[in-house]
Amino acid sequence: MPAVVYGHGLxxxxxxxxxxxxxxxxxxxxxxxxxxxxIDQKEPVKILIQDVQRHPxxxxxxxxxxxxxxxxxxxxxEIELEFFGESKAVKxxxxxxxxxxxxxxxxxxxxxxxxxINVDVSTLxxxxxxxxxxxxxLPAGIEIKGKLEDVVVLVQPPRTEEELKELEQKPVExxxxxxxxxxxxxxxxxxxxxxxxxxxxxxx
Numbered sequence: 001m002p003a004v005v006y007g008h009g010l011x012x013x014x015x016x017x018x019x020x021x022x023x024x025x026x027x028x029x030x031x032x033x034x035x036x037x038x039i040d041q042k043e044p045v046k047i048l049i050q051d052v053q054r055h056p057x058x059x060x061x062x063x064x065x066x067x068x069x070x071x072x073x074x075x076x077x078e079i080e081l082e083f084f085g086e087s088k089a090v091k092x093x094x095x096x097x098x099x100x101x102x103x104x105x106x107x108x109x110x111x112x113x114x115x116x117i118n119v120d121v122s123t124l125x126x127x128x129x130x131x132x133x134x135x136x137x138l139p140a141g142i143e144i145k146g147k148l149e150d151v152v153v154l155v156q157p158p159r160t161e162e163e164l165k166e167l168e169q170k171p172v173e174x175x176x177x178x179x180x181x182x183x184x185x186x187x188x189x190x191x192x193x194x195x196x197x198x199x200x201x202x203x204x
Contacts, residue, residue, distance in 0.1 A: 001061055005037065005047060007068030015039065015066075022064065026052070032079045033115045037066060046110060048077060069110045076145060078103045079114065081136075085122035087155055095127060095155035104133060105145045112141030121153060130154035 001019040006012040026049060029035050036044035051065040069075050080103045089095040104117065117136055123129065134148035 001064070003064040003066060005039070005066040005068055008070065008073065010068055013039070017064070019061065023061065025049075026061075026064075030080065030115065032077055032113065034069070034110055034113060035066075037068070046071065048075065071110050074107050074109055075113070076105065076107045077113070078105050079142075080116045081119050081152065082116040083119045083121055083153065085120045087121045087124040089124050089126055089129065089155035090121075093127070093155075094158040096158065097121065097124075097153065098156050099153045101133070101150060101152045104136070106138075106142050107145050108142045112139065114139050114142070117142075119152060124153070124155050127155055127157050 001017050001022060003015040003017050003022075004012055005015060025035060029049065031049050031052070033048075034046050035049060037047045038044040045068050047066040047068050049064060050067040052061060053063040054060065055062055067075075081099075081101065083099065087095070087097060090097050117138065119131060119136065121131070123131065131152045131154070132148065133144055133146060133150045133152060136144070136152065138144065
C-alpha cells in the first residue's frame with residue numbers, strides 16, 4: 001500500500017507499507033495516537049496517521065499520510081469524543097440523546113496526546129441541560145482549538161403525537177405537490193406544442 005511521510009522541516013518521503021499491518025495499527029491508533037514508524041530498519045520515529053484515503057465502494061485503504069512529529073514541538077490534531085454514562089432525561093423522561101460533535105480540534109505536545117476524550121452524559125438530567133466544548137474535562141497539557149460555546153451533546157424532548165402525525169403527512173403532501181407541479185409543467189408543454197403546431201399551420 002502506498003504512503004508518504006512528512007513533517008516540519010522534513011522532506012516528504014514516499015513509502016510502500018504492509019497493508020494488513022497498517023490495517024491492524026489503524027484500527028487501534030486511529031488518527032489521534034502516536035505510532036512508531038521504522039523505515040528501512042532504521043531507528044523508529046514518532047508519527048501521526050494524518051490522512052487516509054479509501055476506495056469509495058469497498059472502503060479498502062488506498063493511501064495514507066504520516067506526519068512525523070518532534071517531541072518538543074506542539075501539534076494540532078483532532079481527538080474523538082467517547083460518550084459514556086446514562087442520561088436521566090433519556091431514561092426517565094423519554095428524551096432523545098443528540099450528539100452534535102464527535103471530535104474536537106486540540107493542541108498539545110506529542111507526549112500529552114490521548115486517544116480520546118471522555119464525555120459523561122449522566123449530567124444531562126433535563127431537556128435544558130447540555131454539555132458544551134468548554135465543559136469537557138481535558139487531560140493535562142491539552143488545549144482546545146475551537147469555539148468553546150459549541151454544543152457537544154444535549155437531550156431533545158420526545159415528539160408529541162401531533163408532531164409525529166405531521167411528519168407522516170409531510171412526505172405525502174410533498175409528493176402530491178410534486179405530482180401537481182409535474183402535471184402543470186406537462187400541460188404547459190402540451191399547450192406550447194399546440195401553439196407551435198398552430199403557428200406552423202398558419203405559416204403554411
